[in-house]
Amino acid sequence: MRDTGAHVGGLYLLAAQERALRLAVLSGVPWDVALPWARVGLGYHSPVADALREDRLVWLGGPEEVARRYPQLAVVLPYPFMLAASAVTADDTVWGGLVLQWPGSRPPELSGAERDTIDALCRRLGGLLSTAADRDAPVLPGGAPRLTPPPDVLTGEPRDPAVAFAERLPGGCCSLNADGRIVFVTDTAARLLGAAPSELLGVRPWEALPWLNTPVAQDNYRAAVFSRRATSFTALHPPGRWLSFRLYPDGTGISVRIASVAAPGVPDPGPSPAPEPVAADRSAGVYHLMHLAATLSEAVGVGDVVDRVAGLVLPATGAQALILMTSEEGRLRIIGHRGYTEDLMGHFDGVPLTADTPAAQCLATGTPGFFSAFSDLRRAHPTAIRVDDMAAWCFLPLLASGRPVGTLVLAYDRRHTFAPAERALFTSLAGLVAQALDRACLYDDNRRLAHSLQAGLLPHALPRLAGLEVAARYLPAGRGTGVGGDLYDLIRLDDTNAAAAIGDVQGHSVQAATLMGQVRTAVHATAGAPPGEVLARANRLLTDLDPGLFTSCLYVHLDLARHRARLACAGHPPPVLRHPDGRTEVVDVPSNLLLGIDADADYECAGIALPPGSVLVLYTDGLVEVPGVDLGDAVHGLADRLALAGDLDAEALADVLVHDVRHRAHRGDDVALLVLCAR
Secondary structure, eight states, X not given: OTTTTOSEXXXXXXXXXXXXXXXEEEESSOHHXXXXXXXXXXXXXXXXXXXXXXXXXXXXXXXXXXXXXXXXXXXXXXXXXXEEEEEEEETTEEEEEEEEEEETTSOSSOOHHHHHHHHHXXXXXXXXXXXXXXXXXOOOOOSSOEEOOOGGGGGOXXXXXXXXXXXXXXXXXXXXXXXXXXXXXXXXXXXXXTSOHHHHTTSOXXXXXXXXXXXXXXXXXXXXXXXXXXXXXXXXXXXXXEEEEEEEEETTEEEEEEXXXXXXXXXXXXXXXXXXXXXXXXXXXXXXXXXXXHHHTTOOSHHHHHHHHHHHHHHHHTOSEEEEEEEETTEEEEEEEESSOHHHHHHHTTEETTSSSHHHHHHHHTOOEEESSHHHHHHHOTTOOOOSSOSEEEEEEEEETTEEEEEEEEEESSOOOOOHHHHHHHHHHHHHHHXXXXXXXXXXXXXHHHHHHHHHHSOSSOOOBTTEEEEEEEEOOSSTTSOOOEXXXXXXXXXXXXXXXXXXXXXXXXXXXXXXXXXXXXXXXXXTBOHHHHHHHHHHHHHHHOOSOOEEEEEEEEETTTTEEEEEEESOOOOEEEOTTSOEEXXXXXXXXXXXXXXXXXXXXXXXXXXXXXXXXXXXXXGTOOTTSOHHHHHHHHHHHHHHTOSOOHHHHHHHHHHHHHTOXXXXXXXXXXXXXXX
């Protein structure tokens, strides 16, 4: 830290069993501030984890680069700082990682000498750790890290003369050490704060003074720690006295000047220039950003992401218009917009990524474009033509894990100056949108694949038989990939005989759908045999396959000439029968074991009459299951709905029976339904 001028340093050690890095040594910031980064998984997208995986020095030259490459880090630390991370290795063995941090005021690039210093230190640390391991005394990460004083404190010079100097100054002052604790306070400051010096020394201000435990005070403190820039704020000392606080940080801690003020925001007069305050707008921006992050984490599908981005980004940024584009086959496609007409969007939709337009070049280079006026935009892109009535624009590349996803455009109807903090905030925003959009595209692709798979496994059409009217419905679960393990089928055996089957494979996955297809094939192969034998053979097949999933199934042999049906059940909900006179009953059929548990299981059968005018309903549990309702009561409720439906045809009956579940807000299970009407 002394040789490179860094004001924060941290050494991580590899915890191999956890596949994670643990912070072992820390200097320059309080432990409670660094606590969120005490453990970093090797798979995390963070500077030190990336440095280890890629075996290189990771350099972040300012808040905009932090926001572009590590948006989650920028959300938590929206302050101007620079950071380097490097792997600690020896003989191709990784032992840990080194992190150094500088104030935002330093040059944006590491010098060659600084890089050499960091590389040499990492090699030396790696050698020390390797030697210790060879001597059977490895250095292992423990609980809290060892806290070491920053370089300026190592001299241990006494500061007693400063006490007298501070006491003679107007107002009050105190000093916080690198851990945020009060190590010095003047009598005047103690009086202003309303506490005795003995109550303040050795504790953090907000611990001793609850009225200082506010987001404004905490944010200004963190800003001073990370940016090494002066900050200021006002706070109300109950019951009605306002105090101003100015924080002046350096590598050893923070000096705080305290004075009474007439009203909030009135600065304490002094010879030094007023420090740059922590803007309320920035706090509001961070709030909007965190709100957007939480909202996007719940978004599914591209359409959902577009709606949420459009609804939240405009109020969060103060922009009047927005365009969201994705990269598809070498072109930018507009997938959502606000504040622009459809005709205007049609002019820009499909622009090649190679075009000299701000949106395309922004994505191609990965660099945001901020233009406070059209003249600025025209200088950067001489061929640009003004086609809207906006006055300022920003173009944000959407990059997910370094891959181009699209471009976000924000437009303002008045000239707008993009301050550095705002640029960093917007870049963080773009990172969150990019990740959400990338997940949404993958979700939509998987959903389309799942629907194709599901459609291929379910029957495309049901056979027509004289004396039998049939209707089927299938509704996938409301969440997830949309693919499940529910099956239904109707098999023509001859002119007067048919077989119907319905089943439910455990789970909602591609594996469940594949197993469903195997069950359907097994039933097809043995259809026509006695129902118990059909299920027994399907059970032996599933037991041999040992997929780790169980299946319920109901098989029905329909004898349309004799108006009879024989049924066998493997742990499936019982069918519901409506007689020609309108009475309904839940058919009493032996449940038996699920398929795939015991290869030697037997499956008992039951027989029922099925005269013309009868309706037999087969279904999966997704149709009737309701949280908090007994399954038996729910099945009898289905029988009641069937009785009240009246003499409808099979298609209309199917629509009536699935109406409630089709409009259920959160459908947690697939639904399959087969309605068989004897005519």
